[in-house]
Amino acid sequence: MKSPFTGKEMKLVKEKRQMEFRKEKFKIIFHFYLCEDTNEQFTDVHLDELNVNQLYNQYRDLYNIPFQDEIISIRKKYNLSSTRMSQILGFGPNGYRLYESGEIPSLSNAKLIQMANDPNDFVKLLHMCDKIDQEEKHKIIDKIQHLIHEEENALFEREYVDYLFGREFPSFITGYKKPSFEKISNMVAFFGEKLSPFKTKMNKLLFYSDFLMYRESCFSISGLKYQAIQRGPVPVNFQSLYDFLNNKNIIKINTVDFGEYYGEQIINSIEFDDELFSNKELEILKFVAEKFENINSTQISDLSHMENAWIENVEDKDLINYNYSFELSTI
Known part of the structure; x- marks a missing residue:
């Protein structure tokens, strides 16, 4: 965005601020453009939406108001x-x-x-x-x-899905979305069709898709929770998730012998349903697929180790706050 005073491109700044909604005060990561010559601050429609969504999300979370x-x-x-x-x-x-x-x-x-x-x-x-x-x-x-x-x-299957994704109310660890089994399975199927990735790479593709979407809108795509482990950010219970999808014939898992170890490659078994996703979500999925198309599991894992989302949470294997999306450095 260019400054209306100087015509120069302005710097995008993110800083913690306190804002009020319905008499409640919340801390958000406020986004604005700064004209460095005049020190004036500006926002556009997109930044206004990011700022307001953070505020509204926390209010809904505080009072358990449905999204x-x-x-x-x-x-x-x-x-x-x-x-x-x-x-x-x-x-x-x-x-x-x-x-x-x-x-x-x-x-x-x-x-x-x-x-x-x-x-x-x-x-x-x-x-x-x-x-x-x-x-x-x-x-x-x-x-x-x-x-x-x-x-x-369908009680047993529903209870197992609850076990996989949790029953938490949408919050900062789900990207303010309730986990959607349909969306999650179709995201895995999408990347399985496009890239046939191994599990390690699939975990990072999901992570970057959800966190990039959150950076753009303050909402994740899937509602998945992510945890920082040694090989980078991963969906919670990811092993059980892929086994469940395999048993449901949503994906196929091919075991590949590399000599010193075995790799598990994910291939889709269902047709990707793009009707489940918004245009922006589809744009994000396609961008992530193209961005990491020629990057293998080790390389994408190394890239994820450069993210504060992993660096500041891996020691205790903590769940990752989606606000780390505003600090993404490799995408």
């Missing part, structure tokens, strides 16, 4: 319109739609949305709604009973 993805997924689970959801939960006619588009619910409305996520509680809310006639209520309840039955049948 947009979850709000959308709850409605889609019941196959209802946003208007119907607003009626059932007692919001204004456009309330649920606004929450899906990013407006932050009040604490009371957030609790109602969380209740709605449980099909049994949602039925109770539906019974209390006086804006929908009994015939339609019965139709919705029939669908919900079918949904409850499906969830009971």
